[in-house]
Amino acid sequence: MNTHLIFFSPTGTTKTILENIAKGIGKQIKIYDTTPAYSRITTTIKDGVAIFGVPVYAGRVPIVAAERIKNIKGDKTPAVAVVVYGNREYEDALVELKDLIEEAGFKVIAGGAFIGEHSYSSNEKPIAINRPDDNDKLAAFNFGKEITKKLAQNDLKTPNMKGNIPYKERIGIKGATPLTKFDICELCGTCSAVCPTDAITINNKVISDSEKCIMCCACIKKCPKEARYIATKATLERIEMLYKNCQIRKEPEIFI
Ligand SMILES: Cc1cc2nc3c(=O)[nH]c(=O)nc-3n(C[C@H](O)[C@H](O)[C@H](O)COP(=O)(O)O)c2cc1C
Structure with a gap:
């Protein structure tokens, strides 16, 4: 089995x-x-x-x-x-x-x-x-x-x-994508390789397609130089809200 x-x-x-x-x-x-x-x-x-x-x-x-x-x-x-x-x-x-x-x-x-x-x-x-x-x-x-x-x-x-x-109705932050700090980025391509929607192209610089991006943040978490960051106002506000309101630890729930 x-x-x-x-x-x-x-x-x-x-x-x-x-x-x-x-x-x-x-x-x-x-x-x-x-x-x-x-x-x-x-x-x-x-x-x-x-x-x-x-x-x-x-x-x-x-x-x-x-x-x-x-x-x-x-x-x-x-x-x-x-x-x-x-x-x-x-x-x-x-x-x-x-x-x-x-x-x-x-x-x-x-x-x-x-x-x-x-x-x-x-x-x-x-x-x-x-x-x-x-x-x-x-x-x-x-x-x-x-x-x-x-x-x-x-x-x-x-x-x-x-x-x-x-x-519930789907809501999302439209047109958002993480950006790259070009002074730190070494064009290693990790962000592009880990992106699940092929939203990042490397061509002498990192180009992020906000139409394809789902804001999963894999590129931010996996960048070896920490060169990816969030700049979109709506997302930054969302992060602030989550940081303030979601600190009480929740526990796993099982249905069997
Ligand atoms: C666009 C987006 C929406 C999210 N919405 C919720 C949500 O509604 N509630 C929640 O608790 N976490 C939410 N999260 C957090 C993810 O569910 C959570 O970080 C999860 O562990 C990510 O799974 P992964 O590591 O397999 O990618 C959201 C994350 C993203 C990127």
């Missing part, structure tokens, strides 16, 4: 949670990483259990994540929905992910909402910094154990999960 990990994870927190759930399940792991810009994974999973993970963007599943994971189909295969959010709220993302997975032919047997360092977090304005931490990883591991137990009992019931239908 394989444990299939299917995820979209620009800054890596979702991936870490899924890896720890898989450790708790303790079977052979197969990875389907839909994060790279040209990821076009199309397959059908018929054995074992499929764990789907996405970050929460404005209380929803990011559009690009929904588009990429929907090409991975099931054949009534047991599946688990996992969302990872930055200590604000996950709102309707978990039920939305559950619905997407079911439409793709899986049987959802469990769900979980975990916390990851907010994409907008920095040393100056930390928001859920360094999460998932050891406690979060243990919660993920124990969730894996629960999943194994449920499968062993042949219990394929879908539990109720927190969230509303219809889902």
Whole structure:
């Protein structure tokens, strides 16, 4: 029996949670990483259990994540929905992910909402910094154990999960993209390589396309020179709000 990990994870927190759930399940792991810009994974999973993970963007599943994971189909295969959010709220993302997975032919047997360092977090304005931490990883591991137990009992019931239908309306900050400090940037190309939407081109300088950018902040977090930064007024205001209002630690929630 394989444990299939299917995820979209620009800054890596979702991936870490899924890896720890898989450790708790303790079977052979197969990875389907839909994060790279040209990821076009199309397959059908018929054995074992499929764990789907996405970050929460404005209380929803990011559009690009929904588009990429929907090409991975099931054949009534047991599946688990996992969302990872930055200590604000996950709102309707978990039920939305559950619905997407079911439409793709899986049987959802469990769900979980975990916390990851907010994409907008920095040393100056930390928001859920360094999460998932050891406690979060243990919660993920124990969730894996629960999943194994449920499968062993042949219990394929879908539990109720927190969230509303219809889902909340999508909101986003249009036209925003991180910029580059050209005096520090060495044109190494890391930002371009880690961008999940191919929004960054290097051509004697770094060019960022705000139409393609989803503000995932992978380029900021992975730049070895710390040369990428946010300058958009609306995003800076959002960061200030999150920094002020989202400091009380939230804990993982499991639905099984
Ligand atoms: C555009 C955008 C919107 C976000 N919206 C939310 C949100 O509604 N609630 C929340 O708690 N965190 C939100 N976050 C934070 C991410 O869900 C969180 O940092 C997550 O751990 C990132 O996952 P990843 O490391 O797999 O990329 C948002 C992040 C971005 C980039």
